[in-house]
Amino acid sequence: MNEADALVVVKRALKPQRFSHTERVVETATQLADKYGGAKDVIRLAAILHDYAKHRPLEEMKNSVQANGTIPDDVLLYGDELLHAFVGAHYVKEELGVKDEAVLSAICWHTTGRENMTIEDKIVFLADFIEPGRTFEAAEKVRITAAQDLDKACLECLIHTICYLTNKGVPVYPETFKAYNDFALKISSMEGER
Ligand SMILES: [Fe+2]
Numbered sequence: 001m002n003e004a005d006a007l008v009v010v011k012r013a014l015k016p017q018r019f020s021h022t023e024r025v026v027e028t029a030t031q032l033a034d035k036y037g038g039a040k041d042v043i044r045l046a047a048i049l050h051d052y053a054k055h056r057p058l059e060e061m062k063n064s065v066q067a068n069g070t071i072p073d074d075v076l077l078y079g080d081e082l083l084h085a086f087v088g089a090h091y092v093k094e095e096l097g098v099k100d101e102a103v104l105s106a107i108c109w110h111t112t113g114r115e116n117m118t119i120e121d122k123i124v125f126l127a128d129f130i131e132p133g134r135t136f137e138a139a140e141k142v143r144i145t146a147a148q149d150l151d152k153a154c155l156e157c158l159i160h161t162i163c164y165l166t167n168k169g170v171p172v173y174p175e176t177f178k179a180y181n182d183f184a185l186k187i188s189s190m191e192g193e194r
Pocket residue numbers: 050051084085110111128
């Protein structure tokens with residue numbers, strides 16, 4: 001599926017505000033790819049499609065998780081917000097015929113993060129958090145870091161997400177902690193070498 005076709009599909013699938021957010025994520029992801037590298041075609045297609053399932057009925061998404069052997073069942077335990085990412089990757093593959101695992105991965109992990117994120121995963125994850133429509137304080141802060149260091153910016157995103165969820169006393173998807181440790185270990189060992 002090319003970008004133009006993906007945009008047509010996504011415009012139909014999303015409410016106008018969500019489509020505008022998607023356009024800003026694509027723009028931000030492109031800027032990050034210009035700066036940090038990664039496969040730009042993968043990054044842009046994943047950014048266009050990242051919220052494809054956002055407005056699907058919750059029950060439908062839950063049934064899709066149960067019916068599909070490849071989506072981990074445990075996503076159902078960690079709140080509804082992360083479902084659209086996992087199910088979205090599955091729908092993009094099955095309904096739109098996108099087979100590129102790099103695109104599907106960036107869509108799947110755009111909300112939770114994961115251990116060993118690829119550069120394409122990181123850029124879509126970060127772009128979703130810092131696109132210019134995100135005006136909360138943490139986004140402003142991460143935007144500044146993202147201009148300097150991709151991994152540190154991802155770590156700040158994860159810290160914000162973990163603090164936000166733990167302050168509310170709700171569960172945190174285990175991959176989010178794994179992603180946090182992955183970045184924190186890497187960054188602290190690099191700083192130790194200086
Ligand atoms: Fe999303």
